Amino acid sequence: MDPGARSLKLTYEDYLYFPEDGKRHELIDGEHYVSPAPNLKHQTAVVNLTSDLRDFVRPRNLGRVWTAPVDVLLSDYDVVQPDLVFLSKDRMDLAADGANIKGAPDLVVEVFSPTTRRTDAITKRNLYQKFGVQEYWLVDPELEIIQVHRLTEGFYRREAELSTEQRDVLTSPLFPGLEIALAEVFE
Numbered sequence: 001m002d003p004g005a006r007s008l009k010l011t012y013e014d015y016l017y018f019p020e021d022g023k024r025h026e027l028i029d030g031e032h033y034v035s036p037a038p039n040l041k042h043q044t045a046v047v048n049l050t051s052d053l054r055d056f057v058r059p060r061n062l063g064r065v066w067t068a069p070v071d072v073l074l075s076d077y078d079v080v081q082p083d084l085v086f087l088s089k090d091r092m093d094l095a096a097d098g099a100n101i102k103g104a105p106d107l108v109v110e111v112f113s114p115t116t117r118r119t120d121a122i123t124k125r126n127l128y129q130k131f132g133v134q135e136y137w138l139v140d141p142e143l144e145i146i147q148v149h150r151l152t153e154g155f156y157r158r159e160a161e162l163s164t165e166q167r168d169v170l171t172s173p174l175f176p177g178l179e180i181a182l183a184e185v186f187e
Helices: 040-060 089-095 117-131 182-186
Strands: 024-028 031-035 063-067 072-075 078-080 084-088 107-111 135-140 145-152 155-163
Touching: 024 117, 040 063, 040 084, 040 107, 040 182, 063 089, 072 117, 078 117, 084 089, 107 117, 117 135, 117 145, 117 155, 145 182
Parallel strands: 107 135
Antiparallel strands: 024 031, 024 078, 063 084, 072 078, 084 107, 135 145, 145 155
16 A cells, blocks of 8 residues: 555445444544443433433523434544433524534534443543533443543643542533432432
8 A cells, every 4th residue: 555545534425324223333543443332220310411411401491411322423533322421501503403513513422332432531521522512521331430531721620530439420511400429320
């Protein structure tokens, strides 16, 4: 292969032709990532967090909460399906067409699976930082830990590492007054 040749990057148009096979298909910098359906610990954390956030956001008219599969188009080469997404009321124009989210949500939550840990902790963290996602929560259902990363001057700072062992409570400036005991997330 010619060393000067560039590798082919997949685009959103290519993404639209991926199979509907029960697996999660994503593009990161034009590279195709596939992961199998998640396990029950993963899904328990997603459902519990979604329920708590939705119950807080909806009556206060703060925005919308969605769970995977929902396409988040960060660029033509970056299409992800986070486990949970929050889009504030002020930024609902990013979902105006009703098909997907075109741009960076306010909050993205990824719950580790055995096959996604490295991608979620490094690759996606860098991606969400690059595109300006305000908060990124990494949820570890095995260790019952949640890391909260907040964008500060263009870079993520780990604001907290919360655990059920310490009986920690999850809060966020995106949701003033919200308090979620970590024990409830993983029960």
